[in-house]
Amino acid sequence: MSPPSQKNRIAVTGMGCCCGAGTTVPEIFRNLQEKKINCLPVPDYLFQTDLNFPAFIMENEVLSAAGNKLLDQSGQNFHREQLNRSVHLTIEAAAEALYDAGLSPADLQKKRVGIILGTTVGCTFHDEQYYIQWRQGKHPDPEPVFNYLNANLAAVLQAVLNVQGPTAVVTNACASGTDAIGIARDWLARDLCDIALAGGADALSRIAFYGFASLMLLSESPCAPFDENRSGLNLGEGAGVLVLEPQVRAEHRKAHAHGWVRGYGAASDCYHPTTPDPEGRGLQKALTLALSEAGIDNESISYINAHGTGTTANDKAEMAALAAIKLLDCPVMSTKGITGHMLGAAGAAEAILTMLTLAQQKTCGTIGCVQLDQKLARGALTENEHKSLKGKIGISQSLAFGGTNSALILEANGP
């Protein structure tokens, strides 16, 4: 794809996020700057476990007044208890994003609204009580099955908003949120919709928790991306939703653009089911494609929000990829130390934090990284470092199981 003209750029006019670091975008960003870490044992209201791996978890009740209001206005008579936690997270982030964009559901009625969300847990049936009873040969009440069939995140949000337009749920593991934003950008560029809500959501499930533990990827302490003593990742839960629209439409309704999604690239490692290519070959390709689509070179990049999970293999591959394509000078950091790894939501939350960091033209360091791993192919900001940014264009990148890699080129709006 060739880079669009200024007028045809895809603007970010709304952002909403909730996670273990906070329930709104401003709160999460403030806690990032203030290094408020909320990494705790998994609470019983999610599930009981004797595994000693902390996580970044939200309160039991996810929906705020704003989220509840969005559900109530739908007129669809949604029963909150029949909507799973990933759906609640989606609604909560979408409510904030729409408010931030200055849009009410009524404003969307005459528009073609694209909705695309990434998830990993949100697409699975994991009602343990139902499963246990079924396995015992009983015939449990099928309501959990119906709830599962009613939990396609994009379909639910479309029903809540009562809008028309393309919908999709991307299930590319940990890159899902980034891919959702990139695909939404394509939809808008191809005029498949007038406006798009894109992002991702994932509640923490027992399957993911035990699965990551089985792969020996979880840390028993708060994660330390890029640190020489890093010992793995912490899981988290949350959602991020961005409102995207063509710049010309945003201007028409006098909406403020936080910035623009300038480019998107995705590529495969073709290497291993769960381990990234050590040289980050797929990520190199994804970054090269995204830069090309944005029509910019490496010199224009002022900041990189890395996937930065804190696992040995991820951090090594990511830095190898950046070094290989000569992205060597701009500051790199990870925000996983404040959010944990939110799987399908990670890319969306990180795109939002990237936009805010670019807008303030300075970045904090990587929470948890005390002693930088000198064996990495390039450096990253440690916990106590801060850096001014030379410009307003940056990268948010994601790596995933299956060897999937994706990257967004984001530009913050000027002062």
Next chain:
Amino acid sequence: MNIMITAAVHLDESSVGLPQQCASQLRRADDFIKLAAAASVEALDMCSGCQEPNEESGLFVGTAFGPMQTNFDVLGLIVDNEQTSPTLFSHSVFNSAAGYLARLFTIQGSSQTFTDFSWPFFQALAAGSGAISSGRLKQCLVVQVETYSDLLADARQQTGQSAKPWQAGAVAWLLENQGDRTGWCIDDSSIDSSPAAAAEYLHRAEYLHVGGSVIPCFDPLSAAIAITDLVNQKNDPEKSLHCEITAPYGSVGLKLQHS
């Protein structure tokens, strides 16, 4: 830009054998991955004049239920307090098949998995053809794979959907720029999803309207299989295919032109 369907195949679980050329790489794979791989091998084999997959090739997988049985296998270990298998867990992730396919065929471009109870194949098809028409890719595999689970089968029965059991299977199409070749091209496609009661996704009253005929499609793969069969019938250069699938959860339009 015309997007050509250079190969279209479907397989069901009774006819699938482990592809010889990738048997060793698939030895630990679950049925979800094996079915997707077998259909993809057959699609790539069918297209003798096609380019080998490379960095301009992509992969778009659609599924309604994903590796559901594998997911329950993991859950079973957890509720029994047994050691979780890392291999089983990695295969329970919904893009597991896409990851295997990318490695098996060295598909280095974009690899996307879409999960959708309504129109999984057509979601993947729209994304794949969009990627080619936008110039991102020159070639892509579009795959739908379903393996279901015993729990789902019982839930269908319990909720009164006791008709023919769904059969696991996979559909794979290979799309490329048309170039100067002749064959079926995608002229237009549309997906309209609308809210529906959850039971409709188990009942699946889909009807494919094509050429004055109506073909009932009562499982999540049927519509994609039926259109695959139409594409593979003797080509008639005069013909175009206008397919419309209707269901309580929306409709799909697909216009194919032989050129």
